[in-house]
Amino acid sequence: MEFIADMMLGRLARWLRLYGYDTLYGVEDDDEILRMAGAEGRVILTRDATLAERARRLGIGVVLLESNSFEEQVEELRHFGVEFKELFPANARCPKCNGLIRHASKEEVKGKVPPSVYERYGEFYVCTDCGQIYWPGRQWREMVKIDRKLRGGE
Structure with missing residues (x-):
């Protein structure tokens, strides 16, 4: 399943990417969202009832979310x-740009991460599109906590 999320759903879009879903985000114009969803077979995620109704009339898949709460x-x-x-990194996409993430060797990230990070960690991942580097630091641990909560403590 591929998605395009409207501007009200940035946090959800980033998390869908972390779970491996190809999710476009950042398109501000509803007409462009509809065009892209139709052309690429994406499901629109929105909290906007008007946009959802327009999508339905055009035969475009849409999920109208009722809640403001991410959970x-x-x-x-x-x-x-x-x-x-x-969750990340098994099949993840970059939460920033939606690019694919791959494992990176420690040597590959040398000079691209702070020296303390390079010394402390041995596991690194890099986005194949934007080059963002990830490692299992504090933010990673916080993501894992949220993931456990989302999946009911699995």
């Missing part, structure tokens, strides 16, 4: 059939 939005998507299985 409740995840539950709503589960009812739609979206699975939240394996």
Whole structure:
């Protein structure tokens, strides 16, 4: 399943990417969202009832989310059939740009991360599009905590 999320759903879009879903975000114009979704077969994620109705009239897949709460939005998507299985880095996409993430050797990131990070960590990942480097630091640990909560302590 591929998505395009409207501007009200930035946090959800980033998390969908972390779970491996190809999710476009950052398109501000509703007409462009509709055009892209139709052309690329993407499901629109929105909180905008007008946009959802326009999509339905055009035969474009759409999920109208009712909640402002990120956790409740995840539950709503589960009812739609979206699975939240394996968090970063197994099949993740870059939360910043939606690019694919791959494992990177320690030598590959030398000089591209702070020296303390280079010395402390041995596991690195890099986005194949924007070059963002990831490692299992504090933010990673916080993501894992949120993931456990989202998946009910699995």
